[in-house]
Amino acid sequence: MKIDWRGVIPAITTKFNEDYSIDHAFFAEHCRWLVDSGCVGLVPLGSLGEGATQSFEEKVALLETALGAVGDRVPVIPGIASLSTSEAVRLAQAAEAAGCSGLMVLPPYIYSTDWREMKAHVSTVINSTTLPVMLYNNPVAYKTDFLPEQIAELAQDHANFVAVKESSTDVRRVTALRALLQDRLELLVGVDDAIVEGIQVGAVGWIAGLVNAFPVESVALFRLARQVREGQGDRASLEALYNWFLPLLRMDTVPKFVQLIKLAQERVGMGSARVRPPRLELVGDELKQAQRTITNALEQRPAIVSALQEP
Template sequence: MMVMSIEEAKVKFKGSIAPIITPFKENDEIDYKALEQLIEWHIAEGSHGISVTGTTGEPSSLTVEERVKVMETAIKTVAGRVPVIPGTGSTNHAETLYLTKRAEELGADGAMVIVPYYNKPNQEALYKHFKAVADSTSLPIIIYNIPGRTATNLHVKTLAKLNNDCENIIGVKESNKDFEHVNRVLLHCGKDFLLFSGIELLCFPMLAIGGAGYISATANVYPGKVAEVYDAWAAGNVARAQELHYELMPLNDVLFKDTNPAPLKAALGMLNRVHPKLRLPMDLPAKGLQEEIAEVLKGYGLLSEKVEL
């Protein structure tokens, strides 16, 4: 497989990179047919890239073998039409190396590698971890910093050192509500460093400071509208992008009233896109929140009929 060059990745990794859920059947098995259908829907709706087995894909509920098969399914389904950047990180260093190498062998265009969760490594340990991952592959790497889920924040200075020392670490997904931190990423890493937002209400503001795009869970429910924010911005229609930012806010808000991806799967079940199933210890939101999600979907014209909850 020919690995996408760093230069090409810096051009093509942009816009709305949709972090696809992992659909399950009622018996807890992965529904690969539904995954293929979701990917086709995203491409038809204008998503600029596809990511699987990231936080929204419930990777901690998947076996290593399942993560590999989900990546393989996504890569084969996309068939080069948009970039595929699967999540390959975990709490286990050797497992992260293995999954990143498998992503490369399967033909992924890049890898998104999360700050290890639960372990709470110090900054020097994080540097060594990501340096080893970068050295193990030719794939372009997007680091994924999500302190709310990992309990560890990757400092800007650590990220800048990795960017300086590793040619293939080309960007970061910042699911970081500290917008001052986010601003300093491009100051210290350079304006050609790819900065993606993982916080829904910061997707539009991130573009304004020089971000490359966003990796927004909301794209699972309304991919075309989420992609349109970037398309409007890229076309120079700032007013339209701003309008869409506020238009999406009620949906963004309701989808994060419980732990992601539980509200997403409830919504996608209502829209008949997937069976609304999570693997324990995750589960669907309480009935009251599901009713609220249904009302919000109706407000966008996405749901017209009453659903049984």
């Protein structure tokens, strides 16, 4: 299936049962809910999906559930990450065999080093598949920073390298990549609280986190931001929605973003706060502050949703 990168693509969470096994029934429901709300693709097995805590067999089974849930409605683009290059290649090939439409390739977990080794890793994974590949650049989390010049080098070497999820938190990277590559790569924002700024400087898509709890609002925010960039939208409506959403979106950019986003899902009745160790659920002051932020947003939400529904 051809991938439309120009929209909201959730980095989908993974719900666990009480014994920490994967709740496949809910995962399928969650996939359908996000697509029904206007999302244009799904990215399972990413950082937010707790892919690092799942076995190879669990990952493949989760992809099969996602594919079965959405069929040919939207592409499934799993995160491909591992401690070793060989296992990343194995997962990439399993994803292609299962029927995924593309891949999101990460640098290796734990080991971060120089450009020569990081290029060799991602190039090996890209070469192992015929699927279109999106590079995930997140130096904050993975300590490997793919600089614009290096990304341009990868683009020159690999025809199936087609997109970048830019999560450096610096929107100037979008500007730099556009200057170097023109329209060679699709550029997507990977940090929630920079989405409006990223679109204004030329990003075309959003690999989103809080969308797992607030898909309607996320799709509306993306649409309004695109319209304003194109000179056709209502800036006041965009600012009102963004200002309401920002306290929630900032939950995506801190070390415990998985716990926070899953807590938000639980509060809206679409998921559970349960996470797999070594992560633990929030407690104490962290939990109280998160609950206050979510409660404040939910209290204002009816007015926000009503405004979105106005012609």
